[in-house]
Amino acid sequence: MRCDEVMHELSAPAGRLDPSALAGHLDACTQCAEFAEGSDRLDRLWEATRPADPTAVEIDRMWAAVGRALESPAGVAAAPVVLPMRRVLAWLVPAAAIAAAALLAFAPGLRRPEVAPIDGGGAVAAPALAGVAVPGFDIEPGEIQVIHADDATCEAHPMMTLSDTDTIPPTHAIYNFMEDQSYPQLELSALK
Amino acid sequence: VTPTPRRVPAAALPLALALLGPLAPAPSRAQVLDDSRQVTVFGILATPDGSEIDPKLKKIAPQLRRIFPEHGFRLLGVETRRVEPDESVTVALGEAVDAGARLVTPLDPDGKAELRVQIREPGRFDFETTVNTPLNQLFFLDKRYPDGSRLIVGIGVRE
Numbered sequence: 139m140r141c142d143e144v145m146h147e148l149s150a151p152a153g154r155l156d157p158s159a160l161a162g163h164l165d166a167c168t169q170c171a172e173f174a175e176g177s178d179r180l181d182r183l184w185e186a187t188r189p190a191d192p193t194a195v196e197i198d199r200m201w202a203a204v205g206r207a208l209e210s211p212a213g214v215a216a217a218p219v220v221l222p223m224r225r226v227l228a229w230l231v232p233a234a235a236i237a238a239a240a241l242l243a244f245a246p247g248l249r250r251p252e253v254a255p256i257d258g259g260g261a262v263a264a265p266a267l268a269g270v271a272v273p274g275f276d277i278e279p280g281e282i283q284v285i286h287a288d289d290a291t292c293e294a295h296p297m298m299t300l301s302d303t304d305t306i307p308p309t310h311a312i313y314n315f316m317e318d319q320s321y322p323q324l325e326l327s328a329l330k
Numbered sequence: 331v332t333p334t335p336r337r338v339p340a341a342a343l344p345l346a347l348a349l350l351g352p353l354a355p356a357p358s359r360a361q362v363l364d365d366s367r368q369v370t371v372f373g374i375l376a377t378p379d380g381s382e383i384d385p386k387l388k389k390i391a392p393q394l395r396r397i398f399p400e401h402g403f404r405l406l407g408v409e410t411r412r413v414e415p416d417e418s419v420t421v422a423l424g425e426a427v428d429a430g431a432r433l434v435t436p437l438d439p440d441g442k443a444e445l446r447v448q449i450r451e452p453g454r455f456d457f458e459t460t461v462n463t464p465l466n467q468l469f470f471l472d473k474r475y476p477d478g479s480r481l482i483v484g485i486g487v488r489e
Binding site for chain 1: 405
């Protein structure tokens with residue numbers, strides 16, 4: 139079981155993983171355990187701060203207003219606003235965000251590109267330094283490249299490929315760590 | 331209180347279809363993702379034959395040692411920020427060096443972000459190039475110094 143599978147399941151539970159195996163992985167993997175804890179805290183934060191769902195009365199009033207607007211000779215623009223708009227918007231905005239997230243997660247054309255296997259190292263020379271700038275580099279998914287500023291060459295770093303014992307590429311751990319260093323810590327003291 | 335059945339005006343269905351209709355065709359990634367990106371830039375000084383690890387880097391020492399064996403490491407700086415196209419993230423790496431990345435294109439046709447990246451030592455060294463990188467993936471710039479140490483700049487872009 140790979141860490142990315144675990145994190146995917148934690149982020150969007152779909153029952154893809156055996157619960158006992160998942161629990162076993164979380165017991166053994168500090169990074170995923172921390173991710174799970176963060177996910178739980180986010181869930182608690184959402185539950186503590188989410189706007190209230192509109193009541194049935196409010197929904198009926200909204201549809202009634204829509205109906206009146208459509209039946210009005212002047213059209214929608216002339217319809218009086220009788221809804222508690224702030225509350226409706228507070229409900230609609232998260233709903234739109236959830237819909238967008240679902241669209242991103244499930245629309246095939248919108249998924250992030252699959253990571254291709256690393257096809258080995260080998261230096262790729264760019265034209266020599268000319269003044270202060272050199273032509274660009276194009277990095278493929280899954281390749282961890284080091285661009286040497288001294289001679290404007292680029293090479294895949296062999297030590298960054300996944301070994302048999304890796305569950306997560308070392309650069310992912312470094313990337314997450316660096317973001318944690320820079321982000322202000324979110325205080326959830328009210329939820330502790 | 332027993333909830334009453336909701337009456338939906340007949341006119342509501344055409345309205346809903348009119349509102350949702352534009353969503354029916356699958357939009358492109360560029361239409362759905364906004365143009366801002368989370369750009370992270372950090373710098374580490376790697377010293378050969380060194381065993382000292384900056385306490386701030388202790389948590390990722392095993393990963394760093396796998397990437398650059400037999401080096402000591404010192405964190406010089408890190409910055410992560412959400413930027414719009416043409417905005418930059420710059421981090422000071424000591425007193426006289428800085429590194430930065432400017433978001434040129436948030437999503438190119440290959441699904442990558444285009445960055446203009448730079449390592450700069452005013453009056454001594456200025457390296458600048460363009461990099462098209464997949465999202466959520468680090469790449470590195472490095473610069474060697476006469477004493478054998480290396481400035482390693484890591485850069486990554488997320489959605």
